[in-house]
Amino acid sequence: xxxxxxxxxxxxxxxxxxxxxxxxxxxxxxxxxxxxxxxxxxxxxxxxxxxxxxxxxxxxxxxxxxxxxxxxxxxxxxxxxxxxxxxxxxxxxxxxxxxxxxxxxxxxxxxxxxxxxxx
Amino acid sequence: xxxxxxxxxxxxxxxxxxxxxxxxxxxxxxxxxxxxxxxxxxxxxxxxxxxxxxxxxxxxxxxxxxxxxxxxxxxxxxxxxxxxxxxxxxxxxxxxxxxxxxxxxxxxxxxxxxxx
Numbered sequence: 001x002x003x004x005x006x007x008x009x010x011x012x013x014x015x016x017x018x019x020x021x022x023x024x025x026x027x028x029x030x031x032x033x034x035x036x037x038x039x040x041x042x043x044x045x046x047x048x049x050x051x052x053x054x055x056x057x058x059x060x061x062x063x064x065x066x067x068x069x070x071x072x073x074x075x076x077x078x079x080x081x082x083x084x085x086x087x088x089x090x091x092x093x094x095x096x097x098x099x100x101x102x103x104x105x106x107x108x109x110x111x112x113x114x115x116x117x118x119x
Numbered sequence: 120x121x122x123x124x125x126x127x128x129x130x131x132x133x134x135x136x137x138x139x140x141x142x143x144x145x146x147x148x149x150x151x152x153x154x155x156x157x158x159x160x161x162x163x164x165x166x167x168x169x170x171x172x173x174x175x176x177x178x179x180x181x182x183x184x185x186x187x188x189x190x191x192x193x194x195x196x197x198x199x200x201x202x203x204x205x206x207x208x209x210x211x212x213x214x215x216x217x218x219x220x221x222x223x224x225x226x227x228x229x230x231x232x233x234x235x
Contacts, residue, residue, distance in 0.1 A: 004161075043231075047225075106164055107152075109161035
């Protein structure tokens with residue numbers, strides 16, 4: 001069974017507008033972490049934001065926020081005030097376990113969403 | 120200088136050839152990973168290593184082997200390359216002792232491999 005599902009192969013947004021990239025996940029482990037990575041056309045993987053399964057508040061990092069709905073098993077990335085440089089592939093990933101020593105730390109990735117920001 | 124480096128960055132080879140992709144890191148992390156990325160499929164884990172003496176198969180290890188020569192070096196080998204191994208390959212590192220719950224993986228720049 002697919003553990004990370006990104007249902008939007010491509011998304012378009014106008015510059016300066018907000019956009020939400022969807023991610024749903026599947027796990028029976030009560031302890032897990034959710035990550036979002038950005039991959040620009042140059043190919044590198046850039047870590048954006050993290051949400052732990054026990055975190056009470058939604059994670060935020062600058063213009064990035066994570067809309068974490070635990071009961072629905074969703075972890076959507078919200079990018080506010082989109083910029084042309086936000087055009088890239090975005091990957092949602094999950095780590096089962098709490099990330100401390102002895103944990104798995106293996107990441108399972110979704111298939112990605114290609115975001116295009118229009119001027 | 121980059122913390123995680125991969126060599127070569129691009130490689131074209133022929134079916135049946137042996138090829139090695141190398142990864143080096145200066146982050147001092149014990150844990151290292153190899154992923155491949157195919158269009159439309161995201162990243163999939165090939166092998167991972169938690170220290171020099173520990174090697175583990177990932178989701179798609181068939182056709183690959185690895186060597187952890189030192190804490191800082193983790194190599195991926197294709198003993199006999201085939202065209203469906205054409206992909207973008209990433210090395211990554213992480214450190215569970217970093218103290219941060221997020222403990223994200225740090226990725227190298229990737230190696231683009233083409234098998235003809």
